[in-house]
Amino acid sequence: MSLHLRKVLRLAQLHRVASVTCPRPYSSEASAGPPKITTHYTIVPRENDQRWNEVDMERYGDEADVVIVGAGPAGLSTAIKLKQLAEEKGTELRVCVVEKASELGAHTLSGACLETHALDELIPDWKEKDHPLKTPVKGDKFALLTEKYRIPIPMFKGLPMYNHGNYVVRLGNVVKWLGEQAEELGVEIYPGYPASEVLYHEDGSVKGIATTDVGIAKDGSPKGTFERGMELHAKVTVFGEGCHGHLAKQLYNNFNLRENCSPQTYGIGIKEVWEVEESKHNPGMVEHTVGWPLPFREFQRFKTHPSIRPIFEGGKRVAYGARALNEGGFQSVPKLAFPGGVLVGCSPGFMNVPKIKGTHTAMKSGIVAAEAIFDKLTAEEPKPDTGLLVSEYEERLRSSWVWKELQSVRNVRPSFHSPLGLYGGIMYTGLFYVFGRGKEPWTLAPKHKDSESLKPAAECTPIDGTQWQNHEHDQPAHLTLRDDSVPVNRNLAIYDGPEQRFCPAGVYEYVPMETGDGQRLQINAQNCVHCKTCDIKDPSQNINWVVPEAGGGPAYNGM
Numbered sequence: 001m002s003l004h005l006r007k008v009l010r011l012a013q014l015h016r017v018a019s020v021t022c023p024r025p026y027s028s029e030a031s032a033g034p035p036k037i038t039t040h041y042t043i044v045p046r047e048n049d050q051r052w053n054e055v056d057m058e059r060y061g062d063e064a065d066v067v068i069v070g071a072g073p074a075g076l077s078t079a080i081k082l083k084q085l086a087e088e089k090g091t092e093l094r095v096c097v098v099e100k101a102s103e104l105g106a107h108t109l110s111g112a113c114l115e116t117h118a119l120d121e122l123i124p125d126w127k128e129k130d131h132p133l134k135t136p137v138k139g140d141k142f143a144l145l146t147e148k149y150r151i152p153i154p155m156f157k158g159l160p161m162y163n164h165g166n167y168v169v170r171l172g173n174v175v176k177w178l179g180e181q182a183e184e185l186g187v188e189i190y191p192g193y194p195a196s197e198v199l200y201h202e203d204g205s206v207k208g209i210a211t212t213d214v215g216i217a218k219d220g221s222p223k224g225t226f227e228r229g230m231e232l233h234a235k236v237t238v239f240g241e242g243c244h245g246h247l248a249k250q251l252y253n254n255f256n257l258r259e260n261c262s263p264q265t266y267g268i269g270i271k272e273v274w275e276v277e278e279s280k281h282n283p284g285m286v287e288h289t290v291g292w293p294l295p296f297r298e299f300q301r302f303k304t305h306p307s308i309r310p311i312f313e314g315g316k317r318v319a320y321g322a323r324a325l326n327e328g329g330f331q332s333v334p335k336l337a338f339p340g341g342v343l344v345g346c347s348p349g350f351m352n353v354p355k356i357k358g359t360h361t362a363m364k365s366g367i368v369a370a371e372a373i374f375d376k377l378t379a380e381e382p383k384p385d386t387g388l389l390v391s392e393y394e395e396r397l398r399s400s401w402v403w404k405e406l407q408s409v410r411n412v413r414p415s416f417h418s419p420l421g422l423y424g425g426i427m428y429t430g431l432f433y434v435f436g437r438g439k440e441p442w443t444l445a446p447k448h449k450d451s452e453s454l455k456p457a458a459e460c461t462p463i464d465g466t467q468w469q470n471h472e473h474d475q476p477a478h479l480t481l482r483d484d485s486v487p488v489n490r491n492l493a494i495y496d497g498p499e500q501r502f503c504p505a506g507v508y509e510y511v512p513m514e515t516g517d518g519q520r521l522q523i524n525a526q527n528c529v530h531c532k533t534c535d536i537k538d539p540s541q542n543i544n545w546v547v548p549e550a551g552g553g554p555a556y557n558g559m
Helices: 003-012 028-032 073-089 117-122 171-184 246-254 296-302 359-379 392-398 401-408 412-416 421-435 486-495 533-537
Strands: 015-017 059-069 095-099 139-145 150-152 188-191 195-200 206-211 214-216 222-227 231-239 266-275 285-291 316-326 341-343 479-481 508-512 519-523 543-545
Touching: 059 073, 059 206, 059 359, 073 095, 073 117, 073 171, 073 359, 095 231, 117 359, 171 188, 195 231, 195 246, 231 246, 231 359, 246 341, 266 533, 316 533, 341 359, 359 392, 359 401, 392 401, 412 421, 486 508, 486 519, 533 543
Parallel strands: 059 095, 059 231, 095 188, 139 285, 231 341
Antiparallel strands: 015 059, 139 150, 195 206, 206 231, 214 222, 266 316, 479 543, 508 519
């Protein structure tokens, strides 16, 4: 019997538990207002919807020692280390990983130039296995671009962008391989099961998660195929959702995790995979540029630069995608442990921004979390009605090389957004990172959220640029609006509809009303590439990205 089939049978044998819901006021008179856009149950409660009156809302439930949300590098590293420790100590430990993508790596997108520091620690003999790290870095280039010219910048050993010793990889393939290593150790991995809800004990500690309901029509009504999600309870729940996680956003508020850190700031990574002419193929060459053009919508113009265009001429783009990046760094790392759970990886934000690398730090955070969780689980008997607080995780992480690495580059990214500007930031990086090794006595920090940095349209000049997977169409859009009136009344009126500019996949567009004058917002949720930029950048903070139905989303095929 295959491992996948055993998983399906196990899920069919789970015991049932009653679902606890918190009704919210809702009035059907809302239809008399602006056009109805959001039909998702997180905004439009089912309790007051007669279409749901006869639907069985009980959920199946299951128990594990540790539940991990997200089968990315951090989550899988946590799972692998937990099972390694259990094997070493001769103890039984049930570890379950839920992943929203239909298969491991399908939602993974990265540069990706991988530093193997954490992998060497996690799987010391990885080179003896059939691993996906096939292309070592053989050359580094770094340059400042103006509109017509290229200014080379020397790359010295010790600079953040120095990549010798690293590997050029397709991170989705690395994730698949890590999943195989985890399953060999006995980790249970459930792709296609998005975690949609955090569950709590009566004392407020985290109890586990619930997966998405499926079989819901676009208008929010139950289909004949409706099935309730399942509950997974654990002594400790690990949240490794990646940048701006759907559940992590709630945890930040519920446990006040961002009380003593700077606001998180973000970038957006846009990736294209090209087939180029064989004569231009240079395996192992890594090239970085800064400068022209800066706005992300100008990415297509980047390819027209005299020093870049020749690479793509005669080639063909075969894939593209986008993902938000946590760029706040050291100053923006929140509290990492809370009753019943911990945050790992890019969810809290361990990216080394000047290196443009976060995989190795994400994996190390998972390793440290696993060690702290294992010690806590084996040192004391967990109580059935409360989640464990693993405060040792944060203490150990602060003593690890991750913390030292992030601390040493803490001022690099903020310097580019200070009066020093682009050129001053480059000089600052060279002077203080190379010669001072990040030991300057001051700390620069962002003061505002990304959503507060947008200027009204009247103060700006339009930028000309080129705009440029899949979800089941008949389901409520997973891009929800807290208030359907805000897009037209505020975002369009003041900011000229920024949704249609900050989304790299054309998900949002303002179209004429079917009757009468004016415009309305149209959400093409089926185009969403899960970058989450809309949730981050919306000046009204009205957009709330939630997980779609099981298996929905981009299929990046190893990107």
